[in-house]
Amino acid sequence: MPRDPVIHSNQPSAADSPFDVADEVDEAALAAVMRYVPLGAGVLAGAAVALLVLGYLLIYVLVFIPRGTVG
Amino acid sequence: MSERQPEMHERRILGTELLWSFGVGVLIAATLSIVVFTALTMGINPPSNVERVDPKVLHLSGEFAEHNLGTSVAADGSVTARIIATQFMFVPRCIAVPQKRPVTLRFAAPDVIHGILITGTNVNTMVVPGFVAQVHAQFTRSGDLLMPCHEYCGLGHSEMWATVQVLPESAFQPDRDGRVSCAQR
Numbered sequence: 001m002p003r004d005p006v007i008h009s010n011q012p013s014a015a016d017s018p019f020d021v022a023d024e025v026d027e028a029a030l031a032a033v034m035r036y037v038p039l040g041a042g043v044l045a046g047a048a049v050a051l052l053v054l055g056y057l058l059i060y061v062l063v064f065i066p067r068g069t070v071g
Numbered sequence: 072m073s074e075r076q077p078e079m080h081e082r083r084i085l086g087t088e089l090l091w092s093f094g095v096g097v098l099i100a101a102t103l104s105i106v107v108f109t110a111l112t113m114g115i116n117p118p119s120n121v122e123r124v125d126p127k128v129l130h131l132s133g134e135f136a137e138h139n140l141g142t143s144v145a146a147d148g149s150v151t152a153r154i155i156a157t158q159f160m161f162v163p164r165c166i167a168v169p170q171k172r173p174v175t176l177r178f179a180a181p182d183v184i185h186g187i188l189i190t191g192t193n194v195n196t197m198v199v200p201g202f203v204a205q206v207h208a209q210f211t212r213s214g215d216l217l218m219p220c221h222e223y224c225g226l227g228h229s230e231m232w233a234t235v236q237v238l239p240e241s242a243f244q245p246d247r248d249g250r251v252s253c254a255q256r
Contacts, residue, residue: 042090
């Protein structure tokens with residue numbers, strides 16, 4: 001059975017200090033950030049999809065179409 | 072305020088997701104429109120011929136008997152090439168086709184599943200025993216094109232290839248029977 005780790009008093013854990021454990025959430029700052037979060041995600045995803053579609057169109061127009069009709 | 076904030080965030084995120092869904096819908100519709108447009112105006116379609124043939128008697132009589140293989144020009148000027156794909160060769164090994172004219176390629180297999188593509192063109196189809204694979208194509212540039220088997224068909228698969236010789240109109244001369252063979256070079 002695993003034993004609990006022994007923490008000696010002369011070996012303090014970082015978790016003892018609340019400043020090192022979690023940031024305090026400032027509601028106003030969170031609201032300010034959340035105003036931009038969807039926009040940033042949209043720009044990132046939009047840029048990725050735009051590059052993908054651009055690649056598709058370039059291959060379609062410059063490679064596929066010049067290879068001639070088939071059916 | 073702190074109770075209303077999460078609702079506002081969720082509404083904003085939902086709005087963004089709906090906008091994204093709309094954008095993706097437009098992209099999919101545009102992509103499909105391109106495919107449909109080129110199919111209707113330029114005749115670019117996936118080959119979709121469903122035509123049965125008995126693979127056991129392929130070589131004995133009918134369209135794929137040996138004397139019928141290769142390129143032939145019908146009385147109405149239409150060009151058809153008939154090819155058998157078999158382990159591990161194409162019969163014939165060289166197919167002559169005219170440049171800038173519609174050509175019908177018809178393939179049949181007596182043994183196992185094969186596949187063909189012609190390099191530098193969109194010609195690409197499976198050749199399944201029991202069915203005639205048919206592709207309509209128009210070759211824009213003259214010259215020799217490689218036509219390998221692209222479906223693993225056995226130990227000799229890598230040796231299975233043929234040549235498609237695209238001839239300028241002046242060099243594409245059918246004989247009395249309307250047949251055209253590859254030019255000797």
